[in-house]
Amino acid sequence: MKRWQMIKLGLILAMYTIVGCVGLAFVYNSTSKTIAQRQEADLQAGLREVFPKATGFTPTDTVKSTNPTIVFDAAYTANGPSGSLGIAVKVHGPSYGGPTTLIVGVSIDGTITGVKVLENKDTPGLGANAASPTYYVDKASKTTFSGQFAGKKLTDGFVVKKDVIAITSATITSRAITNLVQAVGKAASEVLGTGSSSPSPSAVLPSADTVRTSSKPATSSVPGVSILETSVGTKAGTIVGASAKAKAKNYDGEVTVLVGVSTDGTILGVQILECTDSQGSPILAPEFAQQFAGKKAGAPLEVGTNIDAASGATSSSRGATALVKATADALVKALAGGGL
Amino acid sequence: MKRLFGIFVNGLIVENALFVIMIGLCSAMAVTTTVANGIGMGVALTFVLVMSELIISLFRNLIPGSIRMPIFLIVIAAFTTIMDLEMKAYFPVLSKSMGVFIPLVVVNCIIMGRVEAFSSKQPVLDAVFDGLGMGIGYTWVLIAISVVRELLGNGTLLGRQIMPSSFAPMIFFILPPGGFLVFALWMAASNDLRRRLLAGRKPEPTQDSCCTLPDNGSAEKA
Numbered sequence: 001m002k003r004w005q006m007i008k009l010g011l012i013l014a015m016y017t018i019v020g021c022v023g024l025a026f027v028y029n030s031t032s033k034t035i036a037q038r039q040e041a042d043l044q045a046g047l048r049e050v051f052p053k054a055t056g057f058t059p060t061d062t063v064k065s066t067n068p069t070i071v072f073d074a075a076y077t078a079n080g081p082s083g084s085l086g087i088a089v090k091v092h093g094p095s096y097g098g099p100t101t102l103i104v105g106v107s108i109d110g111t112i113t114g115v116k117v118l119e120n121k122d123t124p125g126l127g128a129n130a131a132s133p134t135y136y137v138d139k140a141s142k143t144t145f146s147g148q149f150a151g152k153k154l155t156d157g158f159v160v161k162k163d164v165i166a167i168t169s170a171t172i173t174s175r176a177i178t179n180l181v182q183a184v185g186k187a188a189s190e191v192l193g194t195g196s197s198s199p200s201p202s203a204v205l206p207s208a209d210t211v212r213t214s215s216k217p218a219t220s221s222v223p224g225v226s227i228l229e230t231s232v233g234t235k236a237g238t239i240v241g242a243s244a245k246a247k248a249k250n251y252d253g254e255v256t257v258l259v260g261v262s263t264d265g266t267i268l269g270v271q272i273l274e275c276t277d278s279q280g281s282p283i284l285a286p287e288f289a290q291q292f293a294g295k296k297a298g299a300p301l302e303v304g305t306n307i308d309a310a311s312g313a314t315s316s317s318r319g320a321t322a323l324v325k326a327t328a329d330a331l332v333k334a335l336a337g338g339g340l
Numbered sequence: 341m342k343r344l345f346g347i348f349v350n351g352l353i354v355e356n357a358l359f360v361i362m363i364g365l366c367s368a369m370a371v372t373t374t375v376a377n378g379i380g381m382g383v384a385l386t387f388v389l390v391m392s393e394l395i396i397s398l399f400r401n402l403i404p405g406s407i408r409m410p411i412f413l414i415v416i417a418a419f420t421t422i423m424d425l426e427m428k429a430y431f432p433v434l435s436k437s438m439g440v441f442i443p444l445v446v447v448n449c450i451i452m453g454r455v456e457a458f459s460s461k462q463p464v465l466d467a468v469f470d471g472l473g474m475g476i477g478y479t480w481v482l483i484a485i486s487v488v489r490e491l492l493g494n495g496t497l498l499g500r501q502i503m504p505s506s507f508a509p510m511i512f513f514i515l516p517p518g519g520f521l522v523f524a525l526w527m528a529a530s531n532d533l534r535r536r537l538l539a540g541r542k543p544e545p546t547q548d549s550c551c552t553l554p555d556n557g558s559a560e561k562a
Contacts, residue, residue, distance in 0.1 A: 009407050016411050020418040027422045034429035042432070119436060123373075123514060184464060 016092070024320040040167045042118065043103070047076060049089050050105030050114035054078035054085055062086060062191045063184075067276040068254060069094055070183045075304055076106065086113060087188040094278065096177035098132070102146075103262040104181050106188035115146040115181055119171070127173030137165040145174065149181050154189050158182040159285045161311075175312070179281050201231035201243040204260030204269035208233025208240050217244075218334035222326040224248050230331075232340045241268055250319035253277040257289075257323050261331040265297045272322055280316035288317065297328035344469045351473025354537060358481045359530045363449035368482055369519045371441050375498050376486060378486030380434045382479025384427070388419045390471035391453050393459035395419075397467035400460050412455050413446070420445045450478060480524065488522045489513045 017171030047057050057076035065072045072091040078085040086107035092099045098121035104115035116130040129135035130145050137145050145167050152158075159180050160166045166174040203210045214230040228245045243260035260268040270292040273283050282288070288310045295301060301321050303309045309317035334340060355361060358368055364385075371381045392415050396403070403411050424442045427435040435442065445451070454474055459467035490496055493513035495503035503509075512518045 009404055012402075012404060013407055013410055013414075018412045024421055027425055031425040031429040035425070038429065038432050077350055126511060126514065258346050 005247065015191075020058075022057055037316035043074075043090065046090070046103035046116040046118055047078070049116045050088050050103055051078040051085055054080055055309065056330045057088065060087070060191075063089055063187045065091075065183060065187060067093075068273075069122050069278055070180060072184070072187070073101070073186075075106075075245055087192060089184045089186050089188060090118070091180050092119075093176060093180045093183070093336070095120065095122055096127050096170070096172045099174075100176060100180070102177065102180055102184075104149075104184040104188075106154070108187055108192050110152065110189055111193075112149045112152045112154070112181060112185055114151040117146050122173045127167065127170040129167050129170065130177055135167070137167065146177070146229055154185045157285045158185075159282050162285060162287075170310070175279065175281065178283045179278075182281060201229075201245075201258065202233070203244060203261065204243050204271060205231070205241050206260075206268060207235060207262065209235050213242070214242065215338045216334070216340055217328045218242065220246065220326050220330040222322075222329075225323060225330075227324045227327065227330060228256075230334065230340075239263060239335070242340060244327050244331055245273070246323060248319065248323045248326070250275065250323075251277045251315040251337065253279060254281060255280070255283075255316065257320060257327060259292075259324055259327040261328050261335070263296050263335055265293045265299055265332050267292050267324075267328055269293050274310075274319070275316060277313070277316045277319075280313050281315040282310035283316050283320050285310060288320075292324055297325075297332045301325045301328075302321075305322055343386045344465060347466055348469045348473040351475075353477070353530060353534050354478070356481065356530065356534075357450045357453075357474050358475045358478060359527045360534065361450075361453065363453050364478065365523075367441050367444060367448060368478070368485065369516065369523065371438060372482055372486040372489055372519060372522075373493070373514050374482060374490050375486045376434065377438055378482035379479070380427075380431070380438055381441060382475070382482045384423055384438075385445055385448060385450065386472070386475025387423055388416065388445050389454060389475045390468055391419045392416045392451055392455055393467040393471035394464060396455050397402040397459040397462060397464045400462075403460065408456075408460060412452060412460075416451050416455070425522055450474060464538065481530075484526050485519070485522050488526075489518060493518060 011319045015281040027260055047066055048054070056079045058079060060075050060077045061074040063072055073090040073092060075087060075089045078088055086105060089099065090103050100117065100121070101119040103116045103118060107113045120128055120131045122128050122130065131333070133144060135144060136149055138141050144177060148165055157163050158181065160171060160174045160178050164174065164178045189303055202208065211231050212234045214232045217230040218227050220227055225246055225248045228247055230242060230244045232240045233243065241260055241262040242259060245256065246260050247254060247256045255272065255277070256274040258271040258273055262268050262302045270289045272289050275281065275283055291302070291307050295306070301307055301324065303314065303321050307317070307321050351357065357364055367381060371377045395415050396412060420443065427442065430460060458470050462470070487497065491502060491511050495501060495507050495509045513522065
């Protein structure tokens with residue numbers, strides 16, 4: 001009796017579910033086409049906005065994101081009357097109030113052609129101004145927040161409050177969008193073969209007249225630090241210094257640096273090449289890396305004492321400083337050991 | 341007819357879901373940063389509420405008591421999904437700006453509360469008028485809150501600049517604490533009006549047990 005009752009209730013519930021599902025199927029069928037068209041139209045309008053002169057867009061899958069929190073939804077080659085104009089990428093990544101989605105255009109001459117905010121869930125009146133066509137970061141020239149990226153060179157720092165004007169009271173949103181634009185710029189420039197050319201070790205070995213790849217790579221005893229390339233700088237045949245590109249885990253991503261050290265153990269120059277930390281882009285500013293030049297490799301390097309953290313990225317600054325220190329130490333050891 | 345009108349009016353102030361029964365507050369706080377969102381959410385909820393009450397009242401004798409909750413949920417979820425799809429297709433901008441709150445209509449306490457307390461026991465017409473009254477009662481509150489928040493917090497109404505450009509937007513009103521403040525002020529005003537409406541009148545026993553009205557005019561959840 002009791003079992004029969006349970007089966008009966010189950011059947012009744014199943015009936016309601018079936019009726020509900022059939023109803024939903026009908027509605028889904030009648031709306032899915034319109035929804036797909038809307039999204040396609042949105043996307044096309046966005047692509048046109050960043051490449052107004054393009055005659056068409058061909059999907060491409062060559063552009064890859066290196067940062068796991070930044071996802072490239074789709075990438076397109078913008079076709080012009082005479083060949084490719086550049087690449088447009090639909091990208092989403094974390095922002096203050098949830099993921100934000102942009103379309104970013106990168107031209108073949110290594111500049112951002114435009115940025116369009118498709119979706120932004122940040123605070124209305126603050127972060128949501130990123131998507132507003134009437135919120136001007138520069139009232140005189142009527143430049144919107146996303147509008148300021150148009151024409152920006154990929155070799156720029158992309159640092160909010162330095163070369164990117166922030167939205168008032170919405171620094172996190174400003175930074176999140178700037179990071180996305182920069183990530184797309186980097187990835188696209190690699191495909192387009194433009195952008196900043198691969199960093200050359202001679203940049204951090206100013207005193208050398210020739211730089212060659214070392215025959216014996218430097219190694220670091222610090223766990224987690226991997227030295228990718230070691231180069232030796234010579235002047236008139238004698239070794240004046242060595243440089244190394246090194247990589248390590250950082251706050252929530254990875255950081256790659258290029259460090260040059262002279263034979264007397266002075267840091268000649270540092271470049272922060274890449275930082276995939278979610279809030280780490282401020283350390284890419286040249287001002288941060290320049291602090292290291294002239295410091296002794298043997299002396300302690302510490303954020304807060306002799307190195308100033310890049311504002312808003314203290315954890316990333318700390319990690320990068322530790323990596324610079326480890327790399328410099330490894331280079332000093334290698335120079336002392338000889339046989340480079 | 342008078343009875344139906346009474347049911348309809350009941351949801352507006354005397355038994356307002358947000359101000360008196362005090363259910364469904366989270367969505368009311370979250371979406372009221374702009375008037376457009378407030379209207380959209382109100383209309384969306386009213387649609388789901390009326391349709392769910394209609395269907396459940398229609399089938400009230402065919403729903404076994406022991407599994408009524410899952411059946412209510414199936415009906416509510418079906419209508420919410422229908423509305424979500426329709427909004428995506430025909431009001432994409434609104435649908436985007438309300439984001440996650442539309443799917444969350446499913447678990448909005450107002451719908452579950454009204455379905456359980458009212459339409460599962462009342463005839464179809466009464467249920468529809470209850471849904472309309474409660475839905476519009478919810479909508480006017482959302483609009484009232486969002487007008488204040490958008491105007492003071494952003495200087496605009498429905499996206500149009502209202503305040504002079506010298507007006508510095510008070511961001512406080514856009515942020516959650518401002519939402520609570522505006523909500524509380526409106527609630528005080530509404531409940532004062534409600535007390536006056538009920539003054540000198542012995543409150544009729546309401547049809548549901550969800551919320552009874554003591555003589556002093558303050559409502560408490562049962």
